[in-house]
Amino acid sequence: MLKTTSYILVMASLALTMASCNSNIVIDEQSDIQEGLWHLDSLVAFEFDIEDTASIYQIQYNVRYAVNYPYYNLFLKYYLEDSTGEILSSELQELILFDKKTGEPIGEGLGDLFDRTVPIFKDQKFSSTGQYSFKVKQFMRMEQLPGILSFGVKIEKPEDD
Template identity: 60%
Template sequence: MIKHLLLICCTAVAIALYSCSGGTLIDQSQDMSEGVWHVDSLASFDYVIEDTTLKYDISYLVRYAVDYPYYNLYVTYYLEDSVGNILNSQQQELILFDKTTGQPLGTGLGDLYDREVKIFEDYTFDQTMKYHFKVKHYMRMQELPGILSFGLKVTENED
């Protein structure tokens, strides 16, 4: 009887915690083949905005190796509407290693690290629709080693 009661309580807590995470629209990463990001490869993500009155936080999710040859990563993003019109595009710099110490930033174990880099806070969308977010690296190498996956996270800002 006690085991059943404990199981019911744990299930109720799990359901409550799951229902509180409804503010995430996308939390997805794409693996790079053999840990190399080719210059002509786009990381592409689709998500739907249903409420234009809300503000959203948008972050990149980068998994990288400690032998990545640079301290930073330049990327260019393209935000497109559902018919492919580019609504916004910009080059951005992501810092992966501390410039002074050379220590990897983010969380990791061994030679792999994950870094979430917030790129937009309180971003608003004009229309209710499906959006496409595409990202490519803008480094000097055609084949960029050490980037294992690249992702996008879009969440409702609860402030």
């Protein structure tokens, strides 16, 4: 009984310690792409709350893709919206997934699956507190873009902030 109680206390304190290490993370979510086919009209959306307008934030994409993805790059269009649905910013962006010369996948991977983390904004500020949404769609002009398995967004405050 005492061993079980001690084990539970150790695990609980470890969980609290790990949670406190990530207190600067606003959101870190992945969205699976159905059947690895990202449809042209499909938006990947992420909701998050901003409580601190004095801080700057870093935003990055996390892309999981297969080596049979047919291009070396991925064009995306993002939409940053406030709680009223007003688009605060929107831009077409290019992510490089394969080395142009060698054709080797960029990122961490094993076998035919790779994960690529791409910093997008290093100094993003939010003018007001509240709920925001970050929406992304593929912009490759293909009705069904194969090889993208999941897409994610991570927003965090820098450690020294």
